[in-house]
Amino acid sequence: MSDEPFDKEEFVAYFRDEAEELLQQIDGDLLRLEEFVDSGQADPEIVNSLFRALHTIKGSSGMLGFTEVQGLAHKLENLCDLLRKERMPLSEGSVEILFSGRDFLTDLVQAAIGQSAPPSGLNEFTGRLDQFVAIYNETSNVIEGKAPDRSEGGNAVGSEPMNEAEIAAFEAEIERMLAEAAATAPPAPTTPTANLAAPAVESAARPAPARGNGESADAKKSAAQGKRSSLAQTIRVDIDRLDALLNLVGELVINRTRISDIATTLGRLMGDRALNASIGLIGPLSKDLADSAALLARTTNEIQESIMKVRMVPIGQVFDRFPRTVRDVAKARGKEVQLQISGADTDLDKTIVDEVGEPLMHLLRNCVDHGIEAPDERERQGKPRMGTIALNAYHEGNQIIIEISDDGGGINLDKVRAKAIKNGLIGTEDRLTDRELIELIFTPGFSTAEEVSDVSGRGVGMDVVKRNITKLKGIFDVDSAPGQGTRFTIKLPLTLAIIQALLVRVVDELYAIPLDSVIESQRVEMPDVRTVHGSEVITLRGQVVPLLRIADFFELGGERDPEKVMIVIVGLQGRQVGLVVDSFEGEQEIVIKPLSDVVGRIPGISGATILGNGSISLIIDVHSLVSDAYAGGKVTRAEFSGV
């Protein structure tokens, strides 16, 4: 391995992560910049931040030989430079060209790392960009006369004229960051053979110029560093490594339970006088073990919590890209919309953060497209022309709540009804409550948009949103008031790795049912179990609940108790189903382990867990169990829909 001089793959992975983050930041900066368009004066902080991000992308893409990315980043950097030096006024045009530039840059990065084809229309765009820059370079030269010689200081990279102590400080900062990046990478960049890394080596090796170059420069630098410090103190860790760590903690948790069990048993033995007298040592030993077990339990809990926290990332990571989406969709649909985000620093598990982005994006598009009315229409209704969408996240107990609400027209129930009748989902005579009508929008293929827009009517409907949320063990809810707006509420578990479960026995095996889907468990006498269309049902508080015998579903055999059934009522999409088991074995916190892919996917089973005594319990996937039983005719449609 040591004769491998340059592990490019690792660099590329690093570059991809870094570029993604920076492009995100550029997006945010541009959005903030746009707010200053009216004044024609850019906030220097924002322009500097943009400049810095572009510069970093330029540097690292150059290092990897991604010349196209480097070239475009350089041109955009020049444009920012004009803004920064106030040679170019901040206008809608300049912001727009920066936005397009940012999009091309994203495409180029994707193409460079081989994830997509190179974008088309790039040449036209760079032509436009060059023209743009040329105009202002000329005019500024005319206005200022021949640019005065201000070339001292950190003229570090490229051809753009660098001047002013402030910029020098910037350069120093950038050099420092590049040097850091080079240092964190494998030793490769320092080997002379590593041609690709050469620019980075160069800039890293050069003594940082202009450090402490005047007071104002220093102040600005430390301000910039203050902002950066939160980045500097974090490290990137491969999620697989965290998963491995979490797995080990899982083992620890299991063993902790086991040791506590042993300590308890020993404690009971100690109560046995005869035994205690015959082996005098058991007493103190047992007490030591109990103490030690308690300590182990506490430490393990803390480790478990810490690991869970390590996996937690702020949901803001996902939110960051929404303002841009909302802006673009609103522009495309001729609407005025502001997005208010709160709770972006609310933490949740990385795996959930990764999955929740798409559904949220879809909901936001929906709000802009269908929720918020056109500005004129809003004015007629006495609402402000600009619609508001609020995106809010917060913790509640062991869950995270994400709310998206708009002040638009609400869900038009008449349209929903008409559409549902047209699509044959309901009959013309059917009387549905408002609630049931709203539920209809989650039916596959349902869309009330009058024309299929390219924004949210792409055949992907609310049903997919709901399914994705359900997959994350989340709950999805909608409230809507005509003329006042719509609110979507999503409740998600903080983590998917460790859950509370109800253990049940079926024939010879223990199964774990995730507690979040359990509504209640109870014993029902056989005479209270009725049969409808050949399937068993019970009536629970006036509601008919179909029963599903787990032993039958899993083809386990076993004998039926002629006198009673033990039932776990689970909730699923607002319906209830009673799972019939042999006995309840208590609640427990369990660590979810996936079944090996050699086993394949088993309907009704989501994984397994190892219990305190070392035995294995399979985890029931309530969702797939019920839908499979439903599809396989084990529960009939009529019963499932609660008729």
Next chain:
Amino acid sequence: MMAEQREEKKQQYSGETFQVVSFRLGGEEYGVDISQVQEIIRMVEITHVPRAPRFMEGVINLRGQLIPIIDLRTRFGMNRADHTKSTRIIVTDIGSKRVGIVVDSVSEVLNIPVENVEDAPEMVAGIGTEYIQGVGKVDTRLIILLDLSKVITSEEKQALDSVDEAAE
């Protein structure tokens, strides 16, 4: 079989001898590459996985790790046998997958010189040649050398197929 393919296979083994763990299944004696064998354990309680493919015996807990267990008899179309005192689970490590296989009994570790290994005959006791790397001769004994990675991959494929069938 092409000569170079033979060569390639032989190179997977250590130098000039095949070092294999031999075991019995039905009336035959089999061998697996010792480097693929993680450990050999006595029968433990196997947790049945309902609606899994037939050859999946279930899963076991091996020091906190879930290991799927494959019944080779079922896989090779033999009759199931009751577990006895000599029944063993060979825990194998193939690629990144850890899988246990149930065998009638484990015999010994054998060194089989390369020149004593023949290509697989067309059919061996009902199991397809795709799982067989060759047949080794040790004195008068014939050892069927299994290619476990093939066994596992096709198990997987079969498992997927059966799930797809169930989905239809």
